[in-house]
Amino acid sequence: MPKVHNFGAGPAKLPEEVYDIIRQELTDFDGTGISLLETSHRSSTYLKFNKEVQNVVRRLMKVPDNYKILFMAGGGQGQFAAVPMNLISRTGTADYLVTGAWSAKAAKEAKKYGKVNLVLPETNRYIVVPHESEWKLDPNASYVHICFNETIHGVEFDFVPDTKGVPLVADMSSNFFSRVVDVSKFGVIYGGAQKNIGTSGVALVIVREDLLNHALPICPSILDWTVTAKNDSILNTPPMFAIYIMGKVLEWIERQGGLEEMAKNALIKSSKIYKLIDESEGFYHAPVHRICRSKMNIPFRIGSHNGDEALEKEFLKGAEALGLIQLKGHRDVGGIRASTYNAVTMEEVDILVDYMKNFQMKHQAK
Incomplete structure (x- = not known):
């Protein structure tokens, strides 16, 4: 069996x-003689260890002192509910920029807890x-929500929006x-760990302190950021092993040179694939406009x-026969998708690019 090269979108x-x-x-956590699992x-x-993981998050992202770092169960989708339940009470309304499937799901969830304003016209073609200048922001909104990178459609923000104080x-x-x-340009940053910084089971939330203490009365304690912050992310038994893996991945990122090095590698890896696509004379097609192309998920x-x-x-x-796995596009859009997360090596991308070249040569010659 050939060596496996995993281009999966998550886990x-x-x-x-x-x-x-x-x-x-695994069986001896920090010299205790027992596993973290027990x-x-x-x-x-x-x-x-819980504090050490918070500290590496703060170092890597240069998180200001007036932000809390939270580890929460429920993954990213859990935060689709937590965001409005913690924030929308401020004015009763929120702005959502829907640029793909995940921001659409987030907006749909938020409608259960208040009024949602769709900043962009509705569409099913996210490119x-x-x-x-085309956005319709509400200055009365409690917050503006974006998905910084759409895993399914491969649309990534190349800038931080100016939300005029919201x-x-x-x-x-x-x-x-x-x-x-x-980080100071955001009120809240959140995400499930299983795509780029760990495994499933934990969501990382970075929230500015002035946005705490606004939870709706119906908000469960387990999704309440203020309660979680007061309990240092240990209100109940947290997803400890998922937090442990996330901490080890973040320490690995730090050893590799931090976010600057990750960003440099991400640009090189994604550029290799996009260059081949763009120079394929139409054999391969990347649907997303060039300025918004994701460096993490390439459909x-x-x-x-x-x-x-x-x-x-x-x-x-043919890809699977070479050990290139999990390249099938999401069921909602079809096609192919290569996810080039931090852990995907330059060598693995080169193997994929070589396969893509050979596949094109084989079929264009017919």
Whole structure:
């Protein structure tokens, strides 16, 4: 069996170095003689580790002191409900920029708790972030919500929107810790860990302190940011092992050179694939406008703009024979999708690009 190269969108590839650490520590957490899987969340050992993970988040993202760092269960979708339940009470309304499937789901969830204003015209074709001049922001909104990178459609913001003083909330699930961002420009940043910084089971939330203490009365304590902050993310038994893996991945990022190095690698890796697509004379098609192309999730079609399903099926079969796995596009859009997260190596991208070149040569020669 060939070596596996995982281009899955999530749960996604973890760094090999992190796997080595997990193997060594799985049955003996920090010298306790027992696994973290059976360690009390109230033990001094876990409390110390809990603080260490917060600290590495703060260092890597240069999180200002007036922000709380929270570890919460429920993944990114749990925060689709937590965001409005914690914030919308301020004015009863919120702005949502829908640029793909995940921001659409977030907006739909928020409608259960208040009035949602769709900043952009409704569409089912997500290929661009429209210019800010086309946005219809409500100055009375409690917050403005964006998905910084759409995992399914491959649309990524290349700028931080100016929301005119209204708190900006960003779902960064699939591009967390892949680029440098100015946290002070956001009211809240959140994301599920399983795409780029760990495994499923935990969401990371970074929230400005003045946005606490606004939760709706119906907000469950487990989704209440203020309650979570007061309890240092240990209101109940947290998803400890998922937090542990996230911490080990973030420490790995720090050892690699931090977000600056991740951003440099992300640009190189994604550019290699996009360059091949753009120079393929129409054999490969990337639907997203160039300025908004994701550096994390690269969807494309083969044979035509709408895709030749037989050709794409053959592509996927040939890729799997070479160990290139989880390249099938999301069921909602079809086609192919290559996710080039931090843990995906340059060598793996080169193997994929070589396969894409050979596949094109084989079929254009027919």
